[in-house]
Amino acid sequence: GAVVSQHPSWVICKSGTSVKIECRSLDFQATTMFWYRQFPKQSLMLMATSNEGSKATYEQGVEKDKFLINHASLTLSTLTVTSAHPEDSSFYICSAPGSQGKLFFGSGTQLSVL
Amino acid sequence: DAKTTQPTSMDCAEGRAANLPCNHSTISGNEYVYWYRQIHSQGPQYIIHGLKNNETNEMASLIITEDRKSSTLILPHATLRDTAVYYCIVRYAHNTNAGKSTFGDGTTLTVKP
Numbered sequence: 158g159a160v161v162s163q164h165p166s167w168v169i170c171k172s173g174t175s176v177k178i179e180c181r182s183l184d185f186q187a188t189t190m191f192w193y194r195q196f197p198k199q200s201l202m203l204m205a206t207s208n209e210g211s212k213a214t215y216e217q218g219v220e221k222d223k224f225l226i227n228h229a230s231l232t233l234s235t236l237t238v239t240s241a242h243p244e245d246s247s248f249y250i251c252s253a254p255g256s257q258g259k260l261f262f263g264s265g266t267q268l269s270v271l
Numbered sequence: 272d273a274k275t276t277q278p279t280s281m282d283c284a285e286g287r288a289a290n291l292p293c294n295h296s297t298i299s300g301n302e303y304v305y306w307y308r309q310i311h312s313q314g315p316q317y318i319i320h321g322l323k324n325n326e327t328n329e330m331a332s333l334i335i336t337e338d339r340k341s342s343t344l345i346l347p348h349a350t351l352r353d354t355a356v357y358y359c360i361v362r363y364a365h366n367t368n369a370g371k372s373t374f375g376d377g378t379t380l381t382v383k384p
Binding site (some may be wrong): 161163189190192200201203206248250251252254255258260261262263264265267269 | 303305307312313314315316317320331358362363367369370372374375376377380
């Protein structure tokens with residue numbers, strides 16, 4: 158099946174710093190990718206849709222200047238959490254659509270902001 | 272996407288079949304039923320999907336009722352590693368906004384020794 162690689166798996170950073178998370182489709186091309194965040198014991202919440210070669214589409218309530226998304230190629234999307242604060246600590250997950258409407262997910266990134 | 276309803280939690284004995292139900296009474300004619308699962312601290316994993324016929328793959332079987340208003344995911348011989356949250360999602364297969372599907376709370380399946 159299709160594989161989506163997400164890196165890093167976990168990151169600890171100081172408040173005020175920026176963190177970049179990468180999401181790669183390894184054996185297929187993805188013109189669209191999706192970014193989610195998930196708090197403990199809660200379901201996935203879509204943050205934004207990443208579009209190759211164009212601007213990302215953000216869900217209501219998600220700050221586009223804080224969560225910068227870049228989709229520079231057909232296999233790579235990045236999410237940068239700028240000026241991270243403790244409330245940004247969460248589990249971040251990416252996905253890419255494959256054949257027959259299936260979604261393939263990355264392994265997730267646990268972000269802890271001190 | 273049609274709304275789905277799943278039980279909050281279920282237990283299953285190791286080695287027995289796990290049957291996870293999902294109600295989707297407002298499903299429309301061309302919407303598929305997709306199942307995913309999420310093991311703790313990992314990203315979700317695609318399991319299986321179907322339109323109206325029953326489906327089987329190496330991971331599970333999917334039984335969809337004739338009226339398509341409900342379905343059951345069957346893990347034939349549950350193992351401890353099958354402990355996870357299972358999500359049932361209904362949507363169109365060729366939806367470019369597939370990632371916008373609402374995952375809901377899913378069913379937490381606990382497989383016990």
